[in-house]
Amino acid sequence: MISATVPIRVRYAETDGMSVAYHANYLTWFEVARTQLLEDIGVTYRSLEEAGFLLPVVEANLRYLAPSRYDDRLEVLAKVVEPPRARIRIEYEVRRDGRLLTTGYTVHAFMSREGLPLKPPQIVQDAFAKAFAEAAKQEG
Amino acid sequence: MISATVPIRVRYAETDGMSVAYHANYLTWFEVARTQLLEDIGVTYRSLEEAGFLLPVVEANLRYLAPSRYDDRLEVLAKVVEPPRARIRIEYEVRRDGRLLTTGYTVHAFMSREGLPLKPPQIVQDAFAKAFAEAAKQEG
Amino acid sequence: MISATVPIRVRYAETDGMSVAYHANYLTWFEVARTQLLEDIGVTYRSLEEAGFLLPVVEANLRYLAPSRYDDRLEVLAKVVEPPRARIRIEYEVRRDGRLLTTGYTVHAFMSREGLPLKPPQIVQDAFAKAFAEAAKQEG
Amino acid sequence: MISATVPIRVRYAETDGMSVAYHANYLTWFEVARTQLLEDIGVTYRSLEEAGFLLPVVEANLRYLAPSRYDDRLEVLAKVVEPPRARIRIEYEVRRDGRLLTTGYTVHAFMSREGLPLKPPQIVQDAFAKAFAEAAKQEG
Numbered sequence: 169m170i171s172a173t174v175p176i177r178v179r180y181a182e183t184d185g186m187s188v189a190y191h192a193n194y195l196t197w198f199e200v201a202r203t204q205l206l207e208d209i210g211v212t213y214r215s216l217e218e219a220g221f222l223l224p225v226v227e228a229n230l231r232y233l234a235p236s237r238y239d240d241r242l243e244v245l246a247k248v249v250e251p252p253r254a255r256i257r258i259e260y261e262v263r264r265d266g267r268l269l270t271t272g273y274t275v276h277a278f279m280s281r282e283g284l285p286l287k288p289p290q291i292v293q294d295a296f297a298k299a300f301a302e303a304a305k306q307e308g
Numbered sequence: 309m310i311s312a313t314v315p316i317r318v319r320y321a322e323t324d325g326m327s328v329a330y331h332a333n334y335l336t337w338f339e340v341a342r343t344q345l346l347e348d349i350g351v352t353y354r355s356l357e358e359a360g361f362l363l364p365v366v367e368a369n370l371r372y373l374a375p376s377r378y379d380d381r382l383e384v385l386a387k388v389v390e391p392p393r394a395r396i397r398i399e400y401e402v403r404r405d406g407r408l409l410t411t412g413y414t415v416h417a418f419m420s421r422e423g424l425p426l427k428p429p430q431i432v433q434d435a436f437a438k439a440f441a442e443a444a445k446q447e448g
Numbered sequence: 449m450i451s452a453t454v455p456i457r458v459r460y461a462e463t464d465g466m467s468v469a470y471h472a473n474y475l476t477w478f479e480v481a482r483t484q485l486l487e488d489i490g491v492t493y494r495s496l497e498e499a500g501f502l503l504p505v506v507e508a509n510l511r512y513l514a515p516s517r518y519d520d521r522l523e524v525l526a527k528v529v530e531p532p533r534a535r536i537r538i539e540y541e542v543r544r545d546g547r548l549l550t551t552g553y554t555v556h557a558f559m560s561r562e563g564l565p566l567k568p569p570q571i572v573q574d575a576f577a578k579a580f581a582e583a584a585k586q587e588g
Numbered sequence: 589m590i591s592a593t594v595p596i597r598v599r600y601a602e603t604d605g606m607s608v609a610y611h612a613n614y615l616t617w618f619e620v621a622r623t624q625l626l627e628d629i630g631v632t633y634r635s636l637e638e639a640g641f642l643l644p645v646v647e648a649n650l651r652y653l654a655p656s657r658y659d660d661r662l663e664v665l666a667k668v669v670e671p672p673r674a675r676i677r678i679e680y681e682v683r684r685d686g687r688l689l690t691t692g693y694t695v696h697a698f699m700s701r702e703g704l705p706l707k708p709p710q711i712v713q714d715a716f717a718k719a720f721a722e723a724a725k726q727e728g
Contacts, residue, residue, distance in 0.1 A: 180623070180633070181472060181616040183465040185357070185518050186421075190461050191365040192335035196601040203600070203659065213600070214659050217325070225331040228370045235364065235423070238465050239623065239634050281326075283375070320483070320493070321476040321610050325603040325658050332601060336461040343460070343519065353460070354519050378605050379483065379494045465637070466701075471645040475612035497605070504655065505611040510648045515703070561606075563655070 170299045171247035172205035176262075178240045188235035194270050195228060198260045201246035202274070205258070209299040211292050221289055222279045226255070230272040240264050251296050252288060254278075310439045311387035312345035316402075318380045328375035334410050335368060338400045341386035342414070345398070349439040351432050361429055362419045366395070370412040380404050391436050392428060394418075450579045451527035452485035456542075458520045468515035474550050475508060478540045481526035482554070485538070489579040491572050501569055502559045506535070510552040520544050531576050532568060534558075590719045591667035592625035596682075598660045608655035614690050615648060618680045621666035622694070625678070629719040631712050641709055642699045646675070650692040660684050671716050672708060674698075 176197050184190040206213055216223060236242055245261040255277050262270040278286040316337050324330040346353055356363060376382055385401040395417050402410040418426040456477050464470040486493055496503060516522055525541045535557050542550040558566040596617050604610040626633055636643060656662055665681045675697050682690040698706040 177620075179616060180464055180619050181470050184460055185463040185465075185467040186362050186364065187465040188364070191368060192332045192461060195332035195335065196599060199600050200597075212659065217658075222326050224326065224328070224372065224375065225370075226372050228331065228368075228372075230365075230368045232364065232366050232368075238637075239632065317480075319476060320479050320604055321612060323605040324600055325605075325607040327605040330601050336459060339460050340457075352519065357518075378497075379492065466642050466644065468644070471648065472612045472615035475615065502606050504606065504608070504652065505650075506652050508611065508648075508650045508652075510645075512644065512646050512648075515644065 169247055169249050170205065170209065170296075170303050171245055172201060172208050173243050173245045174201045174204045176200065176242040176244050178236050178238050178242065180238055183238045186235075188237055189240075191230070191232060194230055194232075194260075194262060194272065195274075197242070197244045197262065198228075198246065198258075198272060198274060201244040201260060202258055205246045205248065209295045211295045216289070216292070219289065220281060221286060221292075222281060223256070223276045224279055225274050226277050227275040228272065229274075230270060232270050234267065234269045236262070236264060236269055242269070248296070251300050252292075254288070256288075309387055309389050310345065310349065310436075310443050311385055312341060312348050313383050313385045314341045314344045316340065316382040316384050318376050318378050318382065320378055323378045326375075328377055329380075331370070331372060334370055334372075334400075334402060334412065335414075337382070337384045337402065338368075338386065338398075338412060338414060341384040341400060342398055345386045345388065349435045351435045356429070356432070359429065359431075360421060361426060361432075362421060363396070363416045364419055365414050366417050367415040368412065369414075370410060372410050374407065374409045376402070376404060376409055382409070388436070391440050392432075394428070396428075449527055449529050450485070450489065450576075450583050451525055452481060452488050453523050453525045454481045454484045456480065456522040456524050458516050458518055458522065460518055463518045466515075468517055469520075471510070471512060474510055474512075474540075474542060474552065475554075477522070477524045477542065478508075478526065478538075478552060478554060481524040481540060482538055485526045485528065489575045491575045496569070496572070499569065500561060501566060501572075502561060503536070503556045504559055505554050506557050507555040508552065509554075510550060512550050514547065514549045516542070516544060516549055522549070528576070531580050532572075534568070536568075589667055589669050590625070590629065590716075590723050591665055592621060592628050593663050593665045594621045594624045596620065596662040596664050598656050598658050598662065600658055603658045606655075608657055609660075611650070611652060614650055614652075614680075614682060614692065615694075617662070617664045617682065618648075618666065618678075618692060618694060621664040621680060622678055625666045625668065629715045631715045636709070636712070639709065640700060641706060641712075642701060643676070643696045644699055645694050646697050647695040648692065649694075650690060652690050654687065654689045656682070656684060656689055662689070668716070671720050672712075674708070676708075 182193045462473045602613045
């Protein structure tokens with residue numbers, strides 16, 4: 169398993185009339201954690217785009233256990249449990265002071281800018297293979 | 309089954325660097341359709357809030373089949389298949405020119421402003437019961 | 449003067465912890481009215497982009513006189529007072545039941561996708577010239 | 589003069605079809621810097637709200653000099669040049685690698701939750717007075 173965690177501080181813009189973070193924002197926070205995870209293993213999403221690969225979301229799921237509020241400091245964890253094949257599945261956990269607030273996952277496919285499905289680029293396959301090998305070594 | 313459909317025109321603000329609507333916006337469009345469905349059966353979300361009932365999302369799911377682009381005219385359908393009990397489950401379909409682009413569902417619970425779970429207010433139960441009875445008559 | 453008005457219904461996603469529409473959303477609503485104004489005179493923003501012209505905002509100003517709330521039905525007016533030259537200046541008025549809530553303006557420049565300044569495309573100059581001529585006739 | 593600077597990393601959700609950050613997001617980033625500035629002088633916006641004071645934006649202005657892109661690391665500076673009286677005026681500068689991309693300002697008024705204008709609370713006046721006194725001492 170490989171993972172990355174990013175800090176998120178809830179913006180006023182992200183709250184709604186219930187004085188809690190609007191539920192769609194969690195998808196954006198997932199994106200921030202996903203960006204970090206990809207960068208950590210050496211594949212920036214930006215470089216993928218420049219190489220002609222888009223990585224759109226094909227499925228998303230969220231479970232809201234407890235709300236977050238303006239100015240809350242959250243931790244958003246993204247993790248990949250299995251090396252990706254055609255698709256990448258990423259799981260998420262949002263916490264405040266250790267308490268789990270939200271869980272979810274997204275599934276991504278590789279696509280060309282014209283919308284055609286693509287095989288994952290070799291650099292991505294290699295990067296994940298290397299990251300999983302290192303994680304396995306550390307886990308012992 | 310009861311349902312409502314709203315037109316959505318994709319805003320430039322809603323697009324992203326892939327020149328398609330960012331995936332989190334579909335949750336917002338679901339909200340617009342849900343608001344309409346509740347209003348159609350005589351229960352505005354606003355009146356619920358004023359009566360002290362919040363209706364937060366406790367689960368959300370989205371499947372993205374094809375992207376939408378800036379200025380696209382979409383139709384967003386919200387439907388409730390079974391009369392709600394403790395929770396309300398609403399399903400969604402987003403279409404452009406009849407073509408299905410996205411499906412999803414949200415599950416909602418009734419809560420007090422203090423975050424305590426509440427039974428669905430009687431007016432909501434009555435409104436859904438009446439709407440389902442009418443729908444059954446029409447289908448019948 | 450040429451103008452266009454669009455209806456906006458305030459989304460829950462657009463409210464904030466003050467239970468009013470978050471102030472940045474007005475810029476998005478301005479965009480919706482601007483899109484309509486351009487379409488009304490026969491120039492869709494989409495066609496401009498496809499022809500290689502971007503029309504980024506170079507200045508924006510907003511004055512908030514009174515708030516709007518969830519589910520409010522607003523009218524957003526966009527107007528162009530003088531035929532554009534190198535830059536286009538568009539003014540906005542947001543109203544609810546005739547009451548003025550917000551005013552503002554944006555200034556736009558034509559640019560290439562690479563970020564170089566461009567002269568306004570001839571079709572845009574012609575479209576504005578025609579629209580102003582027609583408006584003058586009607587007012588006349 | 590008192591000021592605060594926050595780092596902002598441009599989210600994919602914040603980009604638009606031009607592959608640059610959508611212009612309305614700068615208002616949100618201004619908010620993040622403003623929150624920090626208030627916190628730095630010992631007044632959290634959250635505590636103001638809990639004490640019954642809202643601080644809505646009554647005017648906003650933005651000048652866009654150059655765009656920002658996905659994953660850019662920005663620095664957003666908020667500064668208050670004069671101790672606030674009835675209203676607070678805050679100025680902003682957005683930079684990437686030292687290069688100035690955007691400037692702007694917002695003006696805020698104190699209001700009750702019912703929308704009535706209020707005098708700035710004493711704790712805010714004291715906090716700004718103290719912060720300006722310290723800044724003057726440091727500037728010598």
